[in-house]
Amino acid sequence: MLKDLFSKPKKKRYATIPSEAAKQDVPEGIMAKCPDCRKIMYTKDLERNLKVCLHCGHHFKMNAFERVESLFDEGTFHAFEERISSENPLNFPGYLEKLESDRKKSKLDEAVLTGAGEISGTKVAVAIMDSHFRMGSMGSVVGEKIARAIEEAGKMKVPFIIFTASGGARMQEGVLSLMQMAKTSAALKLFSEQGGLIISVMTHPTTGGVSASFASLGDYNFAEPGALIGFAGRRVIEQTIREDLPDDFQTAEFLLNHGQLDAVIPRLQLKEKLTTVLEIHQQEGELAW
């Protein structure tokens, strides 16, 4: 009706308050919400920014494939072919089924992707852990794949870079998981004795047995901002010492302040910084003077 054009729009008598669930609800796929600053952004923009929040710089978790894409020169990466799969040594009910479902979800065969490729023209071998697969926990397969990747780096005579993301040892494989700490560390020692360069990049989270083995054994130990890195869990420590811990406890920045890291490197600068380190380690090349 014509007169409706001139009438004031009806006022709502009550303001609707969105439910708690609706507030958190962001249309999946299109938009993403930063868990830190709570701002919303287009997923596409977030991905273009290497999953670093456009507003506050929060580093979202990356999966192994995204990591490959963010670092390697296009088309240079290939995964090491060996396929090994876990057994259920302690006969934990449902363990193999959980692995199978994580395999489908993550498109990885285990919590680590190993391979080789080029970073700014330098060939390197890598192991990239993915916390989307069983929390990145280390069982027999993860340990074996990492050890083989290190051996491969030794054979290829290229630097070895490890990206860690792990809750620690995989409980379902008991003490066999524990022994993977020794296996991977021993492989690194042998590689190191050959003069091999080891770079560790700790990403969120790197805790327990992974933190207490190869993650801490780089010639260079780097971390992404805000990453949780530590040996014991926060809750366990609080219960043991009966005091509250500071907010930044066990963050990358906390470790840097306590002399445990060489540098904290924002993801957007990671390729550039790694390139610098790799170039300084180039054996060939003319002297600059």
Add this chain to the structure above:
Amino acid sequence: MVNGLEFEKPVLELRNKIKELREFTKNSDVDLSDEIDKLEARLEKLEKEVYENMAPWDRVQVARHSSRPTTLEYIDLLFNDFFELHGDRLYGDDHAIVGGIAKYKGLPVTVIGHQRGRDTKENIRRNFGMPHPEGYRKALRLMKQAEKFGRPVICFIDTKGAYPGKAAEERGQSEAIARNLFEMAGLKVPIICIVTGEGGSGGALALGVGDRLYMLENSTYSVITPEGAASILWKDASLAKKAAEAMRITAPDLKEMGIIDEIIPEVKGGAHRNVKEQAGFIDDILTKSLKELIGMPSDRLIQDRYMKFKKMGKFTEVKESENIHF
């Protein structure tokens, strides 16, 4: 007499009864020696039954027994001229790990081990045998010293785990453990590791990368305590007994999984029943393994050590290889 544990109560009760009857026979005219003989035969059978069929949880109890012999007691019985050395040269001296130089049947050696306290006061000083980073760094310093002078290293493992504290994290608990794994893997002298009590996770492994790995019959070695496993698996720490079975943490379990070389037998009822006899059992295996390892060239030693740990793990090789597509 050492306090008895739940599972061995029938044995102890019967033993007491026999003792009582003996006293009685001595002080009266009634001769009960026939009865006593019968009971003794029964005791022998019962002991066999109880001690040879110990459940994992029983072994956990023995491994944690407050009178279980500690590293320093074994050192005292096995070595001569033990000279304790202190400090990591970086921060402090951790009393949860002891180490030093000694002679073993004339052979100079370096001995290192976790050290619990024998009473509350000592336990507080030794932090219940749970090391801080400076403990592991002291151990590494002593291993490097042993390497320089060509001495074999003997490690006694007995800890609930590395200490989960604020200061430990600040000083790099992870790095200290990792560094030990790394350096032990490349140490040019023989390393013999013996789990004598509890082998608690990374804190135990940090003294455990050796050429030979042995466990006392009633010791345990695990990635997490039974209590910890129970609270993660079933959200109930009181199910620790069940977890002790599920996690396979006893010496026979680890032997079966191919992680340890041999089980060192224990005195009937546990090492605490007779420390001297127990030290004798350790002595035998120490002599045997040192004879095997001494004189072995260091590159072979290191290669064999790597292969030993490389073999640990259980997995299947998948034959067909499908490429990963991006």
